[in-house]
Amino acid sequence: MNAMPRLSRRIFLALALCTASLAQAQLSIEITGAGANRIPVAIADFQGENVAARVVAATVRSDLERSGLFRLIDTTGAALDENSPINHADWKSRGADALAAGSVRRSPDGRLEARFRLYDAQQAVSLGGAAYVTGNEQLRAAGHRIADYIYEKLTGERGVFSTRIAYVVKSRNQYLLQIADADGQGAATALTSTEPIISPVWSPDGSKLAYVSFEKKKPVIYVHSIASGQRHIVANFKGSNSAPAWSPDGRRLAIVLSKDGNSQIYSVSADGSGLQRITQSAGIDTEPRFSADGGSIYFTSDRGGSPQIYQVGASGGEARRVTFEGSYNVSPRPSPDGKSLAYISRRDGRFQLAAMDLASRQVQVLTDSHKDESPSFAPNSRMILIATEVGGRGVLSAVSSDGRIKQRLTVAGGDVREPAWGPFVK
Structure with missing residues (x-):
């Protein structure tokens, strides 16, 4: 029973984050691994408004390269718009499987239009x-959209470059809930708290966003509107209120x-009404996550003597154990496509990200780090974002579901924790 108190402390107590300034709260990304067979693609210099065109083309190139699935072909000296004649034989001889060409031009109403x-x-x-209508402040967003289009056309999977991530940074004794683009750029603070x-x-x-705040000197669950900044309390009961997880339809948590008494799992409407108890055990039940179809809930429990992952119906019932390899498996995260389950497994004293194929029950350890926590799937199920430590400092890492592609996201001079990858952009 020594492992579960550690789990409880990680969930309920304050995060040990190092100091970082507000100016340093921008994530930088480093590619630390790539796919075995990368697709060679050429992104020609976009024509039109020079500065705007460079920003869009650079964003597209950066997105594709950091995905680990593409190899960029040198396009030095090639400026092509969407109507330029294409010498396919020349690009084929350069080794390109695909070529993108485009422009960014100003329309009569003053807005910019990115075409490719x-x-x-x-x-x-x-x-x-x-074509995407954009403004100067949205040029990178247009680039993300173009990269998503290219990614889907060439891989058959939907791209996630236009999605956002949330994470927590501590700056000068203030906790910052931040939202950024999937590449770590454009960070904005949604909430600042001294707790x-x-x-x-x-x-x-x-x-x-739903989250847990300690501003009332205890853990309380809030739901926060991104657009308005308004929020409301969902759970402020006696004791701890923690570990919120949305149902796929967004109606309940x-x-x-x-x-x-002991920590148990409940469900509640997003407005805080209709509380229902889901689990009934003598142990600690925590870290719930709905299955992709919403029909069940995965959770962590020590009811069997050590922390393991279980599954129970979304309305309650008898729970069944899911993990059997090892004596410590926590933080279940089912993939959006319903095919796999990511979680943190302790192996030889190291806390590492693992993934289980739900059809075959085969398990693969995806990282070689020591202190992984808080996994979060990309909405296309291709990548998993985690918090981990490198050189004694908290960073975010992303790893592909097969373990081959790796990225690292850091904040200069400080720690970053609690990552959450957002859904597809409508």
């Missing part, structure tokens, strides 16, 4: 294109309450 077209250089055919903020989770439509 994607080509299959090997087959010498167009793969389509799109810890933990366990942020995105609503399925991406309009709200699974939460953990200790109001009746």
Whole structure:
């Protein structure tokens, strides 16, 4: 029973984050691993408004490169817009499987329009294109959209470059709940508090965050509107209120309450009404997450003597154990596609990210680090974001579901914790 108090402290107590200034709260990203067979793609210099065109093209290139699935072909000296004639034989000889060309031009009403077209250089055919109306402050967003289009056309999977992530940083004894683009850029602070903020989770439509704040000198669950900044309390019962998780339809939250003794799992409407108890055990039940179809809830419990992952119906019932390898498995996170379950497993004294194929029950350890926690899937199930430690400092890492592609996101001079990857952008 020594492991579960450690788990409880991690969930309920303040985060040990080092000091970082507000100016330093921008994430920087480093690629530490790539896929085995990367797709060679050329992104020509976009034409039109020079500065704006450079920003959009650079964003597209950066997105594709950091995904680990693409190898950029040198396009030095090639400035092409979406209507330029394409010498497919030339690009094929350069080794490109695909080529993107585009422009950013100002429309009569003063707005900017980013246009592009994607080509299959090997087959010498167009793969389509799109146009996005944007402003100077949204140029990178247009680049993310173009990168998403290219990613989906060339891989068959939906891209996540336009999505957002949330995380917590401490700065000068203030806790910052921040929201940034998936590449760590454009960070903005949603909430500042002198008390810890933990366990942020995105609503399925991406309009709200639920999280736990200690501003009332105890853990209380809030739901926070991203657009308005308004928020309301969902759970402030006697004892601890922790570990919120949204149902796939966004109507309810699974939460953990200790109001009746040990921590147990409940569900509650997003407005705080309709509280229902889900689990009934003599142990500690915590860290709930709804399955992709919303029909069940995965959670961590020590009811069997050591922390393991269990599954119970969304309305309650008998729970069944899911993890059997090792004596410590916590923080279950089912993938959005319902095919796998990520979690943290202790192996040889190291806390590492593992993933279970839910069909075969085969388990793969995805990281070689020592202190992984708080896994969060990308909405296309391709990548998993985690908090970990490097050189004694908290950083975020992203690893592909097969363990091959790795990224590291850091904040200069400080620690960052509690990552949450947002849903697809509508």
